[in-house]
Amino acid sequence: MRRLLLLFVLLVVLGLPGLGFTAAPPRQGGALVYALDGSPDRLDPNLSGLRPAQIVFFQIFDPLVVRDPKDNTIKPWLATSWTVSPDGKTYTFRLRTGVRFHDGTAFDAAAVKFNFDRTHNPALGARCGGCAVGFYESADVVSPTTVRIHLKSPWAPFLDAASLFYRMTSPAGVRKVGDQDFGRYPVGTGPFRFVEWAPNDHVTLDRNPDYNWAPSLFTHQGPAYIDRVTFRIIREPSTRVGALQSGELQVTTAVSPQDFQRLARDPRFRPIVGLAPGSPYNWAINVTKAPTDDLAVRQAMEWGINRDLIARVVYGPFQSYGAYRPAYTLLSPVTWGYDKGSELYRYNPAKAREVLDAAGWKVGPDGVRAKGGQRLVIVFNAWEHGIPELVQSELRNIGMDVKIGIYDALTVNEDQRKGESHLSPLPGARTDPDVLSAFLHSRNAGGGGFNFSFIKDPALDRLFDEGATEVNTAKRRQIYAEAERYAMEKAYMLPITTRDNVSLESAKVQGLRFDATGFFPWLYDTWLAP
Amino acid sequence: MALVQSHLSPNRPRERRAIALLGRLSPGALAGLVVFLVLCVPLIAPTWLAPYDPTAVSPNEIFQPPSFHHWLGTDQFGRDMLSRLISGTHVSMSLGVVSVSLSVLISLPLGIASGYYRGALDSVLMRLMDVVMAFPGILLALIIISILGPGLANAMIAVGIGEAPAYTRVVRSAALGVREQSYIEAARAIGAHDTRILWRYVLPNIIQPLIVISSVGFAVAIVIGSSLGFLGLGAQPPTAEWGTMVSEGRTYLRSQWWISAFPGATIGVSVLALNILGDALRDVLDPRLRRSV
Numbered sequence: 001m002r003r004l005l006l007l008f009v010l011l012v013v014l015g016l017p018g019l020g021f022t023a024a025p026p027r028q029g030g031a032l033v034y035a036l037d038g039s040p041d042r043l044d045p046n047l048s049g050l051r052p053a054q055i056v057f058f059q060i061f062d063p064l065v066v067r068d069p070k071d072n073t074i075k076p077w078l079a080t081s082w083t084v085s086p087d088g089k090t091y092t093f094r095l096r097t098g099v100r101f102h103d104g105t106a107f108d109a110a111a112v113k114f115n116f117d118r119t120h121n122p123a124l125g126a127r128c129g130g131c132a133v134g135f136y137e138s139a140d141v142v143s144p145t146t147v148r149i150h151l152k153s154p155w156a157p158f159l160d161a162a163s164l165f166y167r168m169t170s171p172a173g174v175r176k177v178g179d180q181d182f183g184r185y186p187v188g189t190g191p192f193r194f195v196e197w198a199p200n201d202h203v204t205l206d207r208n209p210d211y212n213w214a215p216s217l218f219t220h221q222g223p224a225y226i227d228r229v230t231f232r233i234i235r236e237p238s239t240r241v242g243a244l245q246s247g248e249l250q251v252t253t254a255v256s257p258q259d260f261q262r263l264a265r266d267p268r269f270r271p272i273v274g275l276a277p278g279s280p281y282n283w284a285i286n287v288t289k290a291p292t293d294d295l296a297v298r299q300a301m302e303w304g305i306n307r308d309l310i311a312r313v314v315y316g317p318f319q320s321y322g323a324y325r326p327a328y329t330l331l332s333p334v335t336w337g338y339d340k341g342s343e344l345y346r347y348n349p350a351k352a353r354e355v356l357d358a359a360g361w362k363v364g365p366d367g368v369r370a371k372g373g374q375r376l377v378i379v380f381n382a383w384e385h386g387i388p389e390l391v392q393s394e395l396r397n398i399g400m401d402v403k404i405g406i407y408d409a410l411t412v413n414e415d416q417r418k419g420e421s422h423l424s425p426l427p428g429a430r431t432d433p434d435v436l437s438a439f440l441h442s443r444n445a446g447g448g449g450f451n452f453s454f455i456k457d458p459a460l461d462r463l464f465d466e467g468a469t470e471v472n473t474a475k476r477r478q479i480y481a482e483a484e485r486y487a488m489e490k491a492y493m494l495p496i497t498t499r500d501n502v503s504l505e506s507a508k509v510q511g512l513r514f515d516a517t518g519f520f521p522w523l524y525d526t527w528l529a530p
Numbered sequence: 531m532a533l534v535q536s537h538l539s540p541n542r543p544r545e546r547r548a549i550a551l552l553g554r555l556s557p558g559a560l561a562g563l564v565v566f567l568v569l570c571v572p573l574i575a576p577t578w579l580a581p582y583d584p585t586a587v588s589p590n591e592i593f594q595p596p597s598f599h600h601w602l603g604t605d606q607f608g609r610d611m612l613s614r615l616i617s618g619t620h621v622s623m624s625l626g627v628v629s630v631s632l633s634v635l636i637s638l639p640l641g642i643a644s645g646y647y648r649g650a651l652d653s654v655l656m657r658l659m660d661v662v663m664a665f666p667g668i669l670l671a672l673i674i675i676s677i678l679g680p681g682l683a684n685a686m687i688a689v690g691i692g693e694a695p696a697y698t699r700v701v702r703s704a705a706l707g708v709r710e711q712s713y714i715e716a717a718r719a720i721g722a723h724d725t726r727i728l729w730r731y732v733l734p735n736i737i738q739p740l741i742v743i744s745s746v747g748f749a750v751a752i753v754i755g756s757s758l759g760f761l762g763l764g765a766q767p768p769t770a771e772w773g774t775m776v777s778e779g780r781t782y783l784r785s786q787w788w789i790s791a792f793p794g795a796t797i798g799v800s801v802l803a804l805n806i807l808g809d810a811l812r813d814v815l816d817p818r819l820r821r822s823v
Binding site: 393 | 585593606762766768
């Protein structure tokens, strides 16, 4: 009898692993090589907003809170809890204890204050795209584990910004090398520590053995699994893919549709798709320059392009993964605040022609419309081939002469800022719908702002201001729905397709996931199978 | 081909000279000539031979390999490659013609002023030419494009200016050579103005070396023009241009190789043909040059 019992227990114990525990246990160790498509400018979260830099410093620096991609709620990370004052202007964070920076100094409320002050120090010129610029007032150290952030006025996207852009740097680290050089010698609290950076070649990080403060949304606690991460900077897409195929690296981002199609079916590789919330691949329509100052012309553009076809021709292989879908409004469908009711235009070239005829744009002998002696000529610049050529051909069908120039991103940006082009490409992945104010609020027209439609519409401004300060989520949602609908009625922007993150990883890589924006990898849970 | 001779051989009819010329060309040079003539067809009639509209996007036919319907396949927008190549031939040949003409136009006055009049002007001009020639051709074109902005017209100007110093040197040395001849001294003695001397004696003898350097220069112009197109600084979409087509096809090199391969091969074959033709022209013209006094 006892032997039977022993046998039974033995079987249960041995059988347990087979009972639904399908994956092998994570393995410690190994070196991961990750391809970046551009070079970081500085590894300094207080001062930099460049995507390649952000990808790297997401591993070195931790934020106070984090947005869980599963349910889109904000969860604790370095802060254990927080309260918001009734007027929405004061946030009080209680901080985790026992957290240390890579240089051994303690993380505390003084460090948080230091970071917020540094980000908003006008002398340092931070390019932090989502930070509370203009809203931040000051921070108070209430106790070593309690910090109070004061805003000048309520700002609803604050926690969202805190989950992405406000990452904690070591005050001792900054004081040691100075503000400008800290980006070359980053010190944070993250699961990986900085080792070296060979400019234009690679950045290497190694595991932080003392790491013990991962948020609950990760699958394990304690130090990360991988020993070493190397970010290699490879600008050419085909070179990146070639390096993946030869085994030189294990993860590559920004894969071309054709390479993706070829390799997704290869058992040695696995596709990873991060659907990006925020603004899809949108073109700002310059309303201050003829002929796009005419509402009829703008609406005709919205009716006249076949987004379905464009998405299929340029991004065909991605469609089956739900990525790079046609976009009909200002926010991508996975964004909180997306409003289906604002998708006012579908492909209808007959309607486009009707609208143009009614507005007095008559077709000339060469097929291009003209009104009052002026030909309907649209000028725009982009930095990538593909969509521009297709849009050019579609708009030609409805009688618009489109002149495109494909140049590097800097040149295109210059022309955008000067208001010389009629259309400006503008993707913006963000988890909060407030990203729209970056493109459409009048305060962002001109100067360093991204309002390339050059709209100064007080009605729209009012909606954005309300949306930014409204703390009730249901009401906020309504405000943004109204803003989207209004902006689409006036055709201030021309949405084309969504812009997602399509990457390829080697089948050996396990546990790699992207954050709520779909673009930044979390390497903490990642491990390498043998 | 009308050759200008000095007044010492007045009696050979032009046609017989031309045929005699053709007979002296090697098979390679003949092949080069044929290729050149084929390339000239789109120069004059841009889309006459093209089976499809080179800019017509055809979403259902993207990435088709060479087939009966599309001899050279289709590109990422379903545009017929053969039609685009023919259209691109017009662009590249036009660029060659315009930039060579520009170089000749710049080099004639400068070279003659330098070689015929000599003196301080000669020194200054030649040092200037040295400075410009110190820059690699493509770099010079890039500098000029960065001042003028991208586009086909500006690319033509950039290449024309960039190649002008080489032409100037040729013109100058030809002018120098003629200047020393005794018949020039004689003409001056009987009271001929400089203008008459230049027009009647100097110019005819410059034309032959100019023809030779033009034919090779044409090839150089095409290469630099295509390089600019490759960098995205030449003709803008949807205009088809060889260099731009090669560049656009880079992303697809692994699977849809024909998008880059055919334009690349076209550039290679055209440049080779023009170079061989240039060499043959030089061989043919040189004896004549020696024979004119």
